[in-house]
Amino acid sequence: MGRVTTRTRTQRLDLRPGGSSTARVDTLAVEEPLQIEVAGEQLTVTMRTPGDDVDLVLGFLHAEGLLAGAEDVVALRHCTDLGEDGQPTYNVAQVTPRAGSRLAGERTARPFTTTSACGVCGSASVEQVLARVPAPVGEDDVRVDPAVLEALPAALRAHQSAFERTGGLHAAGLFDASGRLLCLREDVGRHNAVDKVVGWALRAGALPLRGRVLVVSGRASFELVQKAAMAGVPVLAAVSAPSSLAVSLAREAGMTLVGFLRPPTANVYAGGHRLRPVPAAAGTGRVPGAVPAAAAE
Numbered sequence: 001m002g003r004v005t006t007r008t009r010t011q012r013l014d015l016r017p018g019g020s021s022t023a024r025v026d027t028l029a030v031e032e033p034l035q036i037e038v039a040g041e042q043l044t045v046t047m048r049t050p051g052d053d054v055d056l057v058l059g060f061l062h063a064e065g066l067l068a069g070a071e072d073v074v075a076l077r078h079c080t081d082l083g084e085d086g087q088p089t090y091n092v093a094q095v096t097p098r099a100g101s102r103l104a105g106e107r108t109a110r111p112f113t114t115t116s117a118c119g120v121c122g123s124a125s126v127e128q129v130l131a132r133v134p135a136p137v138g139e140d141d142v143r144v145d146p147a148v149l150e151a152l153p154a155a156l157r158a159h160q161s162a163f164e165r166t167g168g169l170h171a172a173g174l175f176d177a178s179g180r181l182l183c184l185r186e187d188v189g190r191h192n193a194v195d196k197v198v199g200w201a202l203r204a205g206a207l208p209l210r211g212r213v214l215v216v217s218g219r220a221s222f223e224l225v226q227k228a229a230m231a232g233v234p235v236l237a238a239v240s241a242p243s244s245l246a247v248s249l250a251r252e253a254g255m256t257l258v259g260f261l262r263p264p265t266a267n268v269y270a271g272g273h274r275l276r277p278v279p280a281a282a283g284t285g286r287v288p289g290a291v292p293a294a295a296a297e
Contacts, residue, residue: 004030005029033048063231076093153262171193172194172197216236
């Protein structure tokens with residue numbers, strides 16, 4: 001539903017002395033609001049890239065602790081609201097919760113607005129979020145080979161079709177321990193991309209995501225670690241930096257957190273025991289610069 005990209009006029013400037021200005025058409029990532037309503041009441045408005053909205057809503061509700069499983073939702077549909085051009089916008093999602101579910105009975109009076117850069121804005125405090133993270137993540141004994149880890153950024157990028165056209169979308173990709181891509185979603189919001197992946201897994205009955213590796217195209221913020229932990233993901237890898245709180249949460253939840261995954265190097269901030277030792281360089285018996293797994297705990 002909805003457009004992922006749109007075209008617009010722009011001027012391409014050559015900023016060097018004597019440079020010229022050239023008119024051209026550019027491709028942009030679409031960002032539109034999605035209003036989520038539960039039982040006829042507005043819960044939140046999030047800015048997102050249209051598409052995979054069902055997965056986005058399910059993943060968002062799961063991360064907020066309001067949804068245990070897909071069976072808690074009786075119906076989820078777009079409202080046929082109309083834009084200024086008289087065409088449906090598909091920017092309102094209506095959720096009908098199952099009677100007796102937490103979504104129906106324990107929903108708090110907390111309508112809030114999120115942006116494409118904001119994840120757990122509705123949580124009353126950091127402590128409440130930490131309390132919802134399930135303990136079993138630390139019990140996942142999956143191991144990942146360094147060669148597999150090294151190949152993941154390229155595999156993610158190869159499937160980012162909208163990013164190739166716009167340069168303005170984040171991506172989240174779910175892989176198994178062998179490096180096989182299971183699901184990839186793109187969005188202007190990095191947290192939305194993760195919610196879409198989790199929502200896909202929720203519909204597929206695949207939660208918790210034991211033995212899986214989640215790769216994100218940007219930084220590893222606190223809300224991404226929280227969403228991954230809630231979904232039971234044991235390994236989260238980001239191509240950019242983690243935040244201090246993200247590292248703290250990953251360690252507390254028993255998750256493996258990898259940052260700056262930019263082959264041939266990566267930083268392991270938590271859970272290094274899940275990464276198999278890097279093979280020693282020929283004739284040296286050691287890997288220059290290698291960090292022992294215990295140092296990442």
